[in-house]
Amino acid sequence: MSNKEILFEDDHIQVIYVKEPSEDIVITFSTLTKFADGSYVFAERPLVNLGYSIIGFVAKRGNWYPHSSVELSFGKIYSIIDNYRTIIGYGGSMGGYAVLKYSKSLRMSKAISFIPQYSINPKVIKDERYNSYYKEDINQDMEITTNDISSSCKYQLVFDPYFGLDTQHINMIKPLLSDVIITRLKFSGHGAAYILAGSNLLNSFLSNELDNVHYNKLVRQHKKENIFYFNYLFDKYYKRHPLLFYKLFNGISDANKSKLNSNIYKNLINSLILNGFDINSIFSKRSFSS
Structure with missing residues (x-):
C-alpha cells in the first residue's frame, strides 16, 4: 500500500x-x-x-x-x-x-x-x-x-x-x-x-x-494491440479505406477483436459492400460472429 x-x-x-x-x-x-x-x-x-x-x-x-x-x-x-x-x-x-x-x-x-x-x-x-x-x-x-x-x-x-x-x-x-x-x-x-x-x-x-527510430518502433508495436487506437481509427477512416481496415482488423488478436466497438463491424461491412467488395470472400464466419 x-x-x-x-x-x-x-x-x-x-x-x-x-x-x-x-x-x-x-x-x-x-x-x-x-x-x-x-x-x-x-x-x-x-x-x-x-x-x-x-x-x-x-x-x-x-x-x-x-x-x-x-x-x-x-x-x-x-x-x-x-x-x-x-x-x-x-x-x-x-x-x-x-x-x-x-x-x-x-x-x-x-x-x-x-x-x-x-x-x-x-x-x-x-x-x-x-x-x-x-x-x-x-x-x-x-x-x-x-x-x-x-x-x-x-x-x-x-x-x-x-x-x-x-x-x-x-x-x-x-x-x-x-x-x-x-x-x-x-x-x-x-x-x-x-x-x-x-x-x-x-x-x-x-x-x-x-x-526516435526506437521509440517509433515501440509505438508501432503497441498500437497493433491497442483497442482505443483501433476504435478511433476505424470510426474516423473506415469509409475511405475499408479494405485497409479489414487488413488491420484481421491482424489483431481474437481476444482484442471482441473488445472493439460493436458498430465497427456493421460500419466496416457496409462500407465494403458500398465499395463493391465481396464480403463473403474476405470475411471469415468467425469475424461476423465476434
Missing part, C-alpha cells in the same frame, strides 16, 4: 505525494478528464506498479495550472524531490502543457509531454476546444517560453502529426526545445495518452534513453 499525502492545496490545484521505496520520482499533471478529489493522481496505478514515487498535480477545474498556485507549492516539493536521484515529468494535454511550463522550476531531468498546448489564450492561438477556459486573472502570460526550459532536461513530445489542432501547438513549442525527441503517433487524434497507456510501454518512455 502506497503512502499518500496531500502536500499542497488551494482554490485551483491539489498536490499529492505518493511515496514508494524508489530512487526516482515522477511528477505528473492531470488532464481535463478528472479533477481533484483528495486522492486521485494521474497515472498512479502504472507508475506505482513500476515502483516509482509520484508527486501528482491535479487541477480542480480546467485552469491550466496557474503559475501563482503552482509556485506556492514549490517549497514543500523541493524538500521532497531533493531526496531523489532522478526527477521525471509526465502529463498529457493540459497536463502536457504544465510538464513543459514547469520543467525547469521542478528540476526535471526528463519531461514527457503528450499532446500539449502552447497556450490557450485566444489572442495567442485559436483553438476552440480550449480558448473558453482562458481566464485573464490566472492565465495571463501563460505561454511556454525559453525561460521555462532547462538545458539539463531531455524533452519528449508525443502527438499526431495529422491532427492540425494539436500540431499548431507543437509547432510553437518545438523551437523552444534544443534536446527533444519527437514521437509521432499517426492517426491517433487527441488520444495519444490513452493509446500509449500501460505499464510496459510507459516504463520504456520513463527509463530508456532511446532515439
Whole structure:
C-alpha cells in the first residue's frame, strides 16, 4: 500500500505525494478528464506498479495550472524531490502543457509531454476546444517560453502529426526545445495518452534513453494491440479505406477483436459492400460472429 499525502492545496490545484521505496520520482499533471478529489493522481496505478514515487498535480477545474498556485507549492516539493536521484515529468494535454511550463522550476531531468498546448489564450492561438477556459486573472502570460526550459532536461513530445489542432501547438513549442525527441503517433487524434497507456510501454518512455527510430518502433508495436487506437481509427477512416481496415482488423488478436466497438463491424461491412467488395470472400464466419 502506497503512502499518500496531500502536500499542497488551494482554490485551483491539489498536490499529492505518493511515496514508494524508489530512487526516482515522477511528477505528473492531470488532464481535463478528472479533477481533484483528495486522492486521485494521474497515472498512479502504472507508475506505482513500476515502483516509482509520484508527486501528482491535479487541477480542480480546467485552469491550466496557474503559475501563482503552482509556485506556492514549490517549497514543500523541493524538500521532497531533493531526496531523489532522478526527477521525471509526465502529463498529457493540459497536463502536457504544465510538464513543459514547469520543467525547469521542478528540476526535471526528463519531461514527457503528450499532446500539449502552447497556450490557450485566444489572442495567442485559436483553438476552440480550449480558448473558453482562458481566464485573464490566472492565465495571463501563460505561454511556454525559453525561460521555462532547462538545458539539463531531455524533452519528449508525443502527438499526431495529422491532427492540425494539436500540431499548431507543437509547432510553437518545438523551437523552444534544443534536446527533444519527437514521437509521432499517426492517426491517433487527441488520444495519444490513452493509446500509449500501460505499464510496459510507459516504463520504456520513463527509463530508456532511446532515439526516435526506437521509440517509433515501440509505438508501432503497441498500437497493433491497442483497442482505443483501433476504435478511433476505424470510426474516423473506415469509409475511405475499408479494405485497409479489414487488413488491420484481421491482424489483431481474437481476444482484442471482441473488445472493439460493436458498430465497427456493421460500419466496416457496409462500407465494403458500398465499395463493391465481396464480403463473403474476405470475411471469415468467425469475424461476423465476434
